[in-house]
Amino acid sequence: MGQKKIPESTIPRLVVYLREITALANMNIRTISSAELGERVNLSDVQVRKDLGYFGQFGVSGSGYDTTELKAALEKILGKNKTWNVAVVGVGHLGSALLAYPGFKKHGLNLLIAFDSDTKKIGKSMSGVAIQSTDEMPKAIKDKKISIGVVAVPAERAQEVADKLVSAGIKCILNFAPASLNVPEDIKVKDVDLSRELETLSYFLVNKK
């Protein structure tokens, strides 16, 4: 597989392609053209070929993509065959909602521990996840081999938490705080931006019949 540097905005589309290709493979559909795949996910055939082209040659000219082969390749690219340990920092409203969220497990993410600075919460557990003091972060993150840190603290505390996560050895941060985080180049920060969803809502109201 070619390992060129892939633009980040391509990755969510790979997730979409994988869902579609998995559905097709389950229906025993063996091949699909870039145009047909594009039509199913509302992208042009050029876009589909560009996105999948980063990973090598899946398409056979004239017959399209082999669905089984493409599914396996996308799963490998997206790390579907692995699991990762996750810690949530901040057990306020949002953090509590995340601890109760079933989607982590479904996607190979083991939510093993949570951290908070509130002594009323420390030592308790929520949705089956133990809450430890943020002071214990460096040791606990190493001991539990955590690779993903979820930042669910207020904006003004987010950078401090990110710094702690990075020095504890975390490789990837999922950031829910409305703050942009400064981290070393080799650390991946994924900002979760509910605004995008909100911004599309008014479209549907304006364009109603």
Place this chain on the structure above:
Amino acid sequence: MGQKKIPESTIPRLVVYLREITALANMNIRTISSAELGERVNLSDVQVRKDLGYFGQFGVSGSGYDTTELKAALEKILGKNKTWNVAVVGVGHLGSALLAYPGFKKHGLNLLIAFDSDTKKIGKSMSGVAIQSTDEMPKAIKDKKISIGVVAVPAERAQEVADKLVSAGIKCILNFAPASLNVPEDIKVKDVDLSRELETLSYFLVNKK
């Protein structure tokens, strides 16, 4: 403006184009080609032309899009010049996090009221939003001219809440419950799926140097 039926997955890209075009217009850049715009947001020029083509002819062959004109058109299409009233149903962990979220206001959405069935919460307010009984939903939604309902209840209660919202006259539902909602055709449901964000995380871990 042409008002063809636009595939839903196009809308988030329109939001991205608008952000980029706004930045360009603010820098006094007058025109941009579909290829340049595409490059800035990691989409092919064909995709850009296809997406913007739904709304008519903005591009002038050879000179590209007029940024001021395109900005105004996208703002109109996306309903940026209007505000909408919003109600949140369910003031558990997630609902509480949403009431505290500053993004609604920023995007022209007035979060006016919340509903819950827990008598301990009814009559109180949280983050400045009053919590009423779900029994009062029909009247309160009409009185306050609410057009968007946010479903933040557990999956097993989501359909019942959606039915109530629809019969109260809501036009658009933002659904955080992991359940698919049945609503009449003229009601828009937008499912918020954190899974998509989670699914991209493992990519970054697998493909680290």
